[in-house]
Amino acid sequence: MVERRFPRHLGSLEPMAQFVSDYVGSRGLDREHSFTVDLLVEELFTNMLKHGRGGGPEVSLGLDGEREEVVLTLRDFDVESFDPTSGPLRPSDGSGGGLGLRLVRRISDSIRYEYVGRSSIITLTKRFPA
C-alpha cells in the first residue's frame, strides 16, 4: 500500500492524479485505469470538501489492491461525519448536485464509509477484469 497526504483544497487534484498515475504504472496495470481511479478520487475528495464540515489541513489518500483491483482509501481528519454512501441518489440532469456520487456508485464495485475518532474514512474498490 502507498499513502500520501495532500492539502485539503482543490489544488490537490492534479498532484493526486499524478499519485494515482504513478501507482497504476507501478502495478503494471493498463494506464487507462488511472483515468477511472483518478475520477473516483476526485469525486470522493470534492464531496469531502463540500460536505465534510470542519476538517484538518490535509487528507490522506491510500492506494492498494491485488491483481486487477485497486482499493483507494480517503481519510478526512477532524471532521463532522458525512456518509456519501447512504441515502438515495437524487434524479439528476447534470445541472444540480449528486452527479459525482452517481458516477462513483455506477463505476465502483464496492464502497464503505466509516467514522472513527472524528475521521471520515471512505474505502472504495474498483475491479478491472482482464
Place this chain on the structure above:
Amino acid sequence: MFSIEIQEGGLVKLAGRLDAAQADRAKAALDTVKESATLDLADLDYVSSAGLGILVQTFKRLRDAGLEFRLTNMKPRIRTVFVYAGLDRVLRLD
C-alpha cells in the same frame, strides 16, 4: 493543464484536464458563447462531474435561447463518463 479556445462560428476547443479546480474558468469562458456552439473534445483527456455540470449548464442556456449545442470528437473514456452520468439522454453526443 486545461485550456479552452473559443473560435469564430461557435467552435470551442477543450483540451487537457477539466476537473473541479478548472470548472470556474471553463464556465467563465463558456458564458461568453452567445451563438450555437460545437465543442470539439478531441484533446480533452479528463472530465469529472464538475466539468459535466458546466457543459450541461451551457447546453441549457443555449437551448433556452433557441440555439444549438453539440459535443464532438470525444475519446471513448470521456464518452463513458457522460454515459455513466446518464447525460447521453440529455446532451447530443456526436
